[in-house]
Amino acid sequence: MSRPDPIREKFLRFFEKKNHTIIPSDSLVPSGDPTLLFTSAGMVQFKKYFLGENKGLSRVVSCQKCFRTSDIDEIGRTPRHLSFFEMLGNFSFGDYFKKEAIEWGWEFLTKDMSLPENKLCVTVYKDDSEAYDLWKQIVPEKKIYKLSEKTNFWSMGPTGPCGPCSEIIFDSGEESGCGKKDCSPVCDCDRGLEIWNLVFTQFDRDNSGKLTPLPRKNIDTGMGLERLSLVVNKKKNVFETDLFLPIINELEKTFECKYGSNKKNDILLNIISDHVRAITFLTSDGVLPSNEGRGYVLRRLIRRAVRQAKLLDYNEPFLYKLTNKVVSIMKGTYSDLYIRRENIAMITKLEEEKFIETLDVGINMLNEMIEKVQKTKKNTLSGKDVFYLHNTYGFPPELTEEILAEHKLTYNEEEFIEAQKSAKEIAKTSWRGVKVADINVYNKFGPTEFVGYEKFSSESTIKGIVSDGISVDSTGENKTAEIIIDKTPFYAESGGQAGDKGRIYSSKASAEVTDTQKTPEGVFIHSVKVTKDKFSVGDKITAEIDIEQRKSIMRHHTVTHLLHKALREVVGGHAAQSGSLVSPERLRFDFTHFSALDKRQLDRIEDIVNSKILDCLPVKIFYTELNKAREYGAMALFGEKYGERVRTVMVGGIENEPKTASSLELCGGTHISNTGEIGYFKIISESSIGSGGRRIEALAGKPAMEYVRRSEEMLNELCEMTKSSRSDLKERIESLNKSQKELEKKAENLQRQILSGKKAERAEYTIKNFKLIVQKIDNIDEKTLRSVADEIKNGVQSNSVIVVLNQKDDKMSFVIVATQDVAKKDIKIDSLVKEFVKELNWSGGGREDFAQGGGKTVDIKKITAVLKSLL
Ligand SMILES: [Zn+2]
Numbered sequence: 001m002s003r004p005d006p007i008r009e010k011f012l013r014f015f016e017k018k019n020h021t022i023i024p025s026d027s028l029v030p031s032g033d034p035t036l037l038f039t040s041a042g043m044v045q046f047k048k049y050f051l052g053e054n055k056g057l058s059r060v061v062s063c064q065k066c067f068r069t070s071d072i073d074e075i076g077r078t079p080r081h082l083s084f085f086e087m088l089g090n091f092s093f094g095d096y097f098k099k100e101a102i103e104w105g106w107e108f109l110t111k112d113m114s115l116p117e118n119k120l121c122v123t124v125y126k127d128d129s130e131a132y133d134l135w136k137q138i139v140p141e142k143k144i145y146k147l148s149e150k151t152n153f154w155s156m157g158p159t160g161p162c163g164p165c166s167e168i169i170f171d172s173g174e175e176s177g178c179g180k181k182d183c184s185p186v187c188d189c190d191r192g193l194e195i196w197n198l199v200f201t202q203f204d205r206d207n208s209g210k211l212t213p214l215p216r217k218n219i220d221t222g223m224g225l226e227r228l229s230l231v232v233n234k235k236k237n238v239f240e241t242d243l244f245l246p247i248i249n250e251l252e253k254t255f256e257c258k259y260g261s262n263k264k265n266d267i268l269l270n271i272i273s274d275h276v277r278a279i280t281f282l283t284s285d286g287v288l289p290s291n292e293g294r295g296y297v298l299r300r301l302i303r304r305a306v307r308q309a310k311l312l313d314y315n316e317p318f319l320y321k322l323t324n325k326v327v328s329i330m331k332g333t334y335s336d337l338y339i340r341r342e343n344i345a346m347i348t349k350l351e352e353e354k355f356i357e358t359l360d361v362g363i364n365m366l367n368e369m370i371e372k373v374q375k376t377k378k379n380t381l382s383g384k385d386v387f388y389l390h391n392t393y394g395f396p397p398e399l400t401e402e403i404l405a406e407h408k409l410t411y412n413e414e415e416f417i418e419a420q421k422s423a424k425e426i427a428k429t430s431w432r433g434v435k436v437a438d439i440n441v442y443n444k445f446g447p448t449e450f451v452g453y454e455k456f457s458s459e460s461t462i463k464g465i466v467s468d469g470i471s472v473d474s475t476g477e478n479k480t481a482e483i484i485i486d487k488t489p490f491y492a493e494s495g496g497q498a499g500d501k502g503r504i505y506s507s508k509a510s511a512e513v514t515d516t517q518k519t520p521e522g523v524f525i526h527s528v529k530v531t532k533d534k535f536s537v538g539d540k541i542t543a544e545i546d547i548e549q550r551k552s553i554m555r556h557h558t559v560t561h562l563l564h565k566a567l568r569e570v571v572g573g574h575a576a577q578s579g580s581l582v583s584p585e586r587l588r589f590d591f592t593h594f595s596a597l598d599k600r601q602l603d604r605i606e607d608i609v610n611s612k613i614l615d616c617l618p619v620k621i622f623y624t625e626l627n628k629a630r631e632y633g634a635m636a637l638f639g640e641k642y643g644e645r646v647r648t649v650m651v652g653g654i655e656n657e658p659k660t661a662s663s664l665e666l667c668g669g670t671h672i673s674n675t676g677e678i679g680y681f682k683i684i685s686e687s688s689i690g691s692g693g694r695r696i697e698a699l700a701g702k703p704a705m706e707y708v709r710r711s712e713e714m715l716n717e718l719c720e721m722t723k724s725s726r727s728d729l730k731e732r733i734e735s736l737n738k739s740q741k742e743l744e745k746k747a748e749n750l751q752r753q754i755l756s757g758k759k760a761e762r763a764e765y766t767i768k769n770f771k772l773i774v775q776k777i778d779n780i781d782e783k784t785l786r787s788v789a790d791e792i793k794n795g796v797q798s799n800s801v802i803v804v805l806n807q808k809d810d811k812m813s814f815v816i817v818a819t820q821d822v823a824k825k826d827i828k829i830d831s832l833v834k835e836f837v838k839e840l841n842w843s844g845g846g847r848e849d850f851a852q853g854g855g856k857t858v859d860i861k862k863i864t865a866v867l868k869s870l871l
């Protein structure tokens with residue numbers, strides 16, 4: 001048996017021997033490409049090389065983590081579809097081409113993987129005679145299938161780089177085909193398994209559709225590790241390979257079932273084992289369950305997996321345990337998984353628990369909906385309602401359908417689809433509120449040179465002006481606009497650091513810069529409010545940031561690095577940064593941890609950070625290679641993508657010995673040059689942000705000092721208000737609290753005494769053989785009203801009905817109580833009160849021996865008369 005790890009390793013070594021550089025897998029979260037939610041192919045991280053924008057590497061090989069949701073409905077039902085998979089690929093950027101790609105592909109499969117030649121066949125694009133002739137040297141012509149553009153021609157988009165592809169297919173033989181007369185390895189059925197796709201990118205397509213040969217031709221290949229493992233190990237489906245089997249075995253134990261004994265159950269187990277791998281890797285790459293974007297996809301996956309378990313009648317959280325299984329299978333290749341295993345399990349568990357609760361809520365809501373529909377004697381539920389359940393509570397429509405079927409009901413699917421469509425419209429991918437398509441308005445001006453690491457101002461030229469999303473020649477007077485310049489000292493919001501503010505001016509005009517953002521392609525956008533005259537494209541200007549503000553940002557940024565380090569020291573290495581915000585006023589730091597930090601921990605963090613400030617440590621910036629930085633132990637952000645050369649911020653430590661640093665972090669932000677400049681650090685809050693995340697808010701420099709001053713002022717005010725000194729303020733407040741409570745008690749007693757003493761307003765009547773007591777009082781609260789009634793009751797012992805009336809402005813409330821013996825005999829207070837309030841136009845109700853209510857003020861004589869008439 002050839003285990004997956006050696007297959008992966010053999011592949012990389014094979015191409016390394018052919019002078020390829022091994023590039024580690026990129027994160028599942030691609031950066032710099034807002035059109036992509038997830039890394040879906042090995043090529044994604046090489047896009048720049050591919051387009052010839054980045055030279056230097058011409059042959060690379062990788063095993064890339066990939067995630068796709070396009071086949072989600074097929075997963076588990078077919079032997080080969082997966083959401084998360086690993087893609088083996090070799091790439092050539094303007095170096096070797098078809099001949100080598102084809103020959104090496106064949107060599108690797110037949111020699112290194114020992115796949116039988118007679119089981120393999122290939123496809124080529126129908127017009128690609130070059131590929132056909134190359135394959136002819138290797139395999140018999142009858143094994144070369146010419147296919148159409150649909151399957152064998154690749155393009156990046158409607159225009160741009162494109163080219164034919166060639167696939168290597170594993171033929172599992174006629175006997176496993178569909179049996180049709182024309183069944184072949186390229187039939188639609190499961191007979192042939194595409195294992196390796198070779199893309200020959202050789203053309204550039206223009207607007208008219210014309211193909212021009214590219215000066216630099218590229219090779220881009222992709223082979224699913226899971227599929228390869230399947231054929232190498234002669235398995236029937238990917239779930240039987242070593243990548244999945246340990247997960248399946250664990251599921252067999254959890255659900256007490258046997259894999260392979262029931263087709264329907266097998267599908268459920270397949271789906272869960274696929275999803276749990278995706279969940280583990282996505283979480284490890286920094287995705288947290290949420291209601292939008294990537295987080296939503298993750299949430300859907302978790303819910304989908306939990307839902308499969310529900311179909312197996314399993315209602316407990318289980319996925320989180322399985323993530324450990326995934327970690328143990330994959331940690332050899334992806335060491336990050338092991339480091340983050342606790343976070344992954346915790347995040348999964350919280351989400352599972354939440355969903356199981358949601359399912360219960362959903363079922364209750366659905367039951368109510370069903371009742372309503374049944375009352376109206378209809379048999380169709382509104383599609384909008386089903387969508388609401390789905391969208392708001394994540395209640396799966398197929399589950400709704402099942403439950404409805406039990407009641408012989410259905411729902412309006414058209415309405416459901418309609419509701420879904422309009423929700424999708426709203427949720428369409430956007431970039432800071434700008435539709436992706438519109439980003440080109442900015443990008444056409446080309447990247448901006450950033451000079452703000454060294455300088456606070458620059459002499460620049462205006463390259464473009466954008467107003468309301470449209471490129472214009474000049475700004476209006478006193479108008480807002482977005483200005484793009486050739487070089488800028490303004491830092492654009494990124495990595496959690498706020499964009500700079502400041503001003504832009506020329507000899508005649510000036511404008512305030514209110515914010516700076518940048519597109520993923522590196523175009524800086526300065527939002528301005530013109531204050532004098534106007535600006536035009538081509539103007540020479542001075543760009544000047546607000547220095548005080550920037551300095552405050554830099555203090556907060558550098559101290560964020562110190563906080564990150566101190567946090568890990570105090571709560572543990574699992575406390576990884578999951579987000580941050582650095583502004584002139586404060587900093588916010590989000591991290592993964594599962595319980596509140598106590599006072600002692602927060603104090604320790606504060607102390608560690610402040611001691612680094614007192615030590616006046618130098619802050620040095622240097623550039624190095626990503627691998628080197630990792631070796632030094634530099635902290636990198638959860639799920640962040642870094643280039644080959646990385647900017648590293650080092651605090652303290654011995655010159656040229658990064659390992660000795662107090663903090664070492666990959667970061668593109670701006671920093672002060674010595675920790676002494678931070679002045680002072682103060683944590684002001686620590687709270688939960690859900691899904692296993694915590695948030696610390698803190699201040700540095702002036703805002704920290706102001707905070708302390710404000711706290712001090714408040715303390716002084718308190719001393720003044722309580723007329724005490726600081727040293728006995730605490731005692732003073734304690735004694736105030738105590739006497740407050742005593743006073744309240746006294747007041748209550750007094751009130752009661754006064755009330756019971758107000759005999760004057762009490763009338764007593766004898767009716768039949770019991771007493772009716774009517775007591776009227778004014779302006780007391782409802783609680784006291786009841787206790788007055790009880791008090792009177794206790795005083796009279798037996799044979800009495802007591803009515804207490806309380807008047808407040810034009811409203812009157814009442815309480816009626818009766819002694820036990822009366823209630824037991826013929827007078828039921830609850831039925832009495834019904835008539836009583838009806839006569840007076842009041843409202844109220846009660847039990848056999850007690851009632852309350854009220855309404856508009858009514859004359860006491862009338863009330864008494866009504867009572868007498870009813871008894
Ligand atoms: Zn077939």
Ligand SMILES: [Zn+2]
Pocket residue numbers: 495557561665666667668669
């Ligand atoms: Zn930073």
